[in-house]
Amino acid sequence: MGDGSFVTLSREEVLRDVEEGVADAVKRGKIESLSTDEIEHIVDICCRPQKFVSVEKGNELVLTYDSGTLKVTRLGIPIGMPQIMQLYERVFAADTLELAYVHYSFKPIKSIVPEEQYAVAETSLVTAAPLLYGAMPNLPLYTQPDGPCPNAAELLPMGKIKEAKQAQEEAAEYAIKDMVFVSSGVYEAGADGIDFDTTAAAGDAEFYATLKATEKLREKYPEMAIEIGMAGEFVLGFHGELEFDGVRLAGLYPHKQVKLAEKAGASIFGAVVNTNSSRTFPWNLGRAVTFCKACVEVADIPVHANVGMGVGGVPLVMTPPIDCVSRASAAMAEVGKLDGL
Amino acid sequence: MGGIRTAGDLVARMQLSRKMRLKEAKEYVADKLKISVDELADEVIMNELRRDLDIGDVYAGMGEQARGIEAKFRIASLLDVDINSVQRFLKKTKWQ
Numbered sequence: 001m002g003d004g005s006f007v008t009l010s011r012e013e014v015l016r017d018v019e020e021g022v023a024d025a026v027k028r029g030k031i032e033s034l035s036t037d038e039i040e041h042i043v044d045i046c047c048r049p050q051k052f053v054s055v056e057k058g059n060e061l062v063l064t065y066d067s068g069t070l071k072v073t074r075l076g077i078p079i080g081m082p083q084i085m086q087l088y089e090r091v092f093a094a095d096t097l098e099l100a101y102v103h104y105s106f107k108p109i110k111s112i113v114p115e116e117q118y119a120v121a122e123t124s125l126v127t128a129a130p131l132l133y134g135a136m137p138n139l140p141l142y143t144q145p146d147g148p149c150p151n152a153a154e155l156l157p158m159g160k161i162k163e164a165k166q167a168q169e170e171a172a173e174y175a176i177k178d179m180v181f182v183s184s185g186v187y188e189a190g191a192d193g194i195d196f197d198t199t200a201a202a203g204d205a206e207f208y209a210t211l212k213a214t215e216k217l218r219e220k221y222p223e224m225a226i227e228i229g230m231a232g233e234f235v236l237g238f239h240g241e242l243e244f245d246g247v248r249l250a251g252l253y254p255h256k257q258v259k260l261a262e263k264a265g266a267s268i269f270g271a272v273v274n275t276n277s278s279r280t281f282p283w284n285l286g287r288a289v290t291f292c293k294a295c296v297e298v299a300d301i302p303v304h305a306n307v308g309m310g311v312g313g314v315p316l317v318m319t320p321p322i323d324c325v326s327r328a329s330a331a332m333a334e335v336g337k338l339d340g341l
Numbered sequence: 342m343g344g345i346r347t348a349g350d351l352v353a354r355m356q357l358s359r360k361m362r363l364k365e366a367k368e369y370v371a372d373k374l375k376i377s378v379d380e381l382a383d384e385v386i387m388n389e390l391r392r393d394l395d396i397g398d399v400y401a402g403m404g405e406q407a408r409g410i411e412a413k414f415r416i417a418s419l420l421d422v423d424i425n426s427v428q429r430f431l432k433k434t435k436w437q
Contacts (some may be wrong), residue, residue, distance in 0.1 A: 044420065060342045060382045061363065062353040090399045095342050095349035096357070124426035128397040128412040129350040129356050190426035192357060223423055227355035267360050302356040304413070339356065339363040 002277040002284050004317030014046050014216050014282045015039070021279070021286030022102055031294035034286070036319040038335050042289060045331050046282050050207075052326045055333045062227070063341045064268065065230055068098030068195040082123040089127050093210070095340075098134045098195055099123055100184075105138035106178040107147070113182055117189035124190035132227065133186040134195035137179060137210050139202035142171035149174070152238060168205035168239045179213035184220065193225025193267065201231035203238035204249035207257075211244045211264040218265025228261045229270030231305060233291055254295040262301050268340070271295045272306045277316045281324050285313035285331055292336040302339035305332045312341075345391070346399055348374065348381040351420060360423045373420055394419060 001007055009017070018039055026033045034042075046052060055061075067070075069084040081099050088094040099120060101109050109116060116133070124131055143151040149171040155164035183194040194217070200207035214226050235257065237250025245263050247256070254271040261269045272290035292305045292312075310316035313328040332338045342349030348370055355366035371378045374394075380386045391398045396419060399413030407415055410430055417424045 057382070058379050060349075062342045062356065062366075064350050064353070088348075089345060091400060093344040093346040093399065094347070095344045095353040124410065124429075126409040128409060128416065129344055130354045132357075187425065188429075190429050192354075192425050223358070223425070227357075267357050299362075301360045302366075339366075340353070 001281065002275045002279050002315050004315040004321065007280065009280065009282070011043065011047055015043050017280045017282040018042050018046070018286035021283035021288075022290045023161050024283075025273075025287045025290035025294075029255065029294060031255060031290065032241070032255070032297075034290055034293065034335065035283070038289075038293075039286065041335050042286055042331050044283070045327050045334070046285065051323045053323075053330050054326065055330050057330055059333050061329075061333050061338060062095040064096045064193060064195065064227055064229075064340060065094065066096045066270075066306075066308075067100045067104050068132075068134060069100050070102060073102060081119045082126060085123045085127050085131070089129050094129060096130045096132060097123070097127060099191070100134045104134070104197070105136045105141055106175065106182050107138065107141040109135055109182050110178045111122060113185040115186055116182075120186045120189040120191045123208075130192045130225065131190070132193050132195045132225065133183070133191045134197050135182065136198045136201070137175050137196055137206050137213075138198075139168070139171050139175055139206040139209065142174045143167065147171070154173060154242045156238075165239050165241065168203075169242075170211040172205045172212075172242075175209040176213045176216070179210065180216050180220075183213070183217055183224075186208075187221055187224055193227070195227040195229060197229045197270075198231040199228050200235050203236035204242045207235050207260075208239075208242045208244055211260055214261070214264040214266055225267045226265060227268040227270060227304070228264075228266045229304075230257060230272040233273045241329065254291050255298050258295050258299045258301070258303060260301070266301060268302045268304055269295070269299065270304050270306055273313070275312075275316050277310075277311045281313065281315065281327075284315075285322050285328055288313040288328070289331050289336045292332060292338060296331045296337050296339070304337045304340035305336065307332060307341045342382055343384060343387075344399075345397055346384050347387040351416065352381065354416070354420065354422065354424075358424075370420070
């Protein structure tokens with residue numbers, strides 16, 4: 001199940017749930033359905049008896065990561081970031097590396113950019129794989145009492161719509177400034193680029209800020225690698241009227257998000273489809289692959305699906321079952337035709 | 342895909358630096374390495390090839406394999422791409 005609990009399903013029940021998940025994505029996203037063969041392929045992947053499954057030779061994908069170094073820090077292993085990156089490269093055989101500070105947001109990182117530059121510069125000398133620096137735009141950190149802007153989440157229930165919109169616009173400007181400042185610092189220290197992780201977690205104003213920051217960075221550094229990884233499948237319209245390149249941001253699904261990421265200058269787009277914890281794994285997987293495939297088909301840049309705790313069909317638990325993670329990964333590669341995860 | 346155990350880092354680098362889709366990135370790297378696309382993720386073939394080309398592998402402590410920035414100099418030349426840390430190294434050592 002999407003909450004990680006174990007259930008036993010017949011092949012007919014798996015087929016039914018995959019079909020229903022696909023239909024849900026088609027209805028919500030107004031996108032093409034998967035073909036009968038593609039649905040059968042997902043059912044086959046779900047019904048394989050092995051606990052861990054993989055792709056056919058030749059269908060391997062490359063991986064980018066979010067909060068890379070934090071995955072080790074969170075386990076309570078007290079080693080430095082350059083050494084964690086060496087472990088990723090030589091022990092985990094990671095295709096790419098992502099260096100990240102424990103306070104994984106641009107606002108707190110702004111004040112420690114020199115220290116982060118040391119880590120980036122040191123890591124770039126001792127690793128060969130592409131090195132990204134990652135952080136979250138995290139717009140709510142710019143709202144009172146933690147930040148300078150009025151809190152839109154408090155203004156909206158009071159009916160202060162205009163003030164709430166102004167507050168979000170103000171916060172977006174602060175966020176753009178911080179994203180450009182931090183990204184510039186780590187790029188000039190030697191990183192190959194930046195990963196904007198969980199973009200639009202705070203809705204359309206945060207997506208707007210990230211797209212504008214990407215646009216500025218692309219103009220400043222034409223060769224910089226920029227990955228925009230999303231927070232959810234649907235851009236929430238907390239503001240409701242913000243636009244980028246003439247397109248209203250509220251309500252966009254991945255196949256429309258990616259076109260704006262391209263326009264802004266992103267190198268890789270990270271598509272996200274959220275897991276419904278009360279539905280089955282086949283339902284969530286069918287739904288996630290349908291959304292991601294629609295995104296891949298319209299994209300002109302590589303698309304990496306987010307496949308992890310609570311996204312990409314994977315159950316929302318701290319220790320995602322490997323049978324689900326491996327099946328989701330295989331389906332994303334072979335049916336979704338993703339460029340990476 | 343296997344990172345520096347295979348050609349995963351090289352394929353990923355082409356996605357990040359040139360915005361290449363997966364198929365195009367694999368074909369580009371395979372062409373530069375003069376191997377087939379299927380061989381890119383073969384650990385044995387790639388380990389030998391990475392040693393021959395001296396572009397770094399997971400056994401960085403054994404022999405005299407290029408490591409870290411040394412390997413990246415060679416990868417930049419092999420893939421015909423500018424790597425930011427390599428450019429910075431050249432600038433700081435006044436070689437360019």
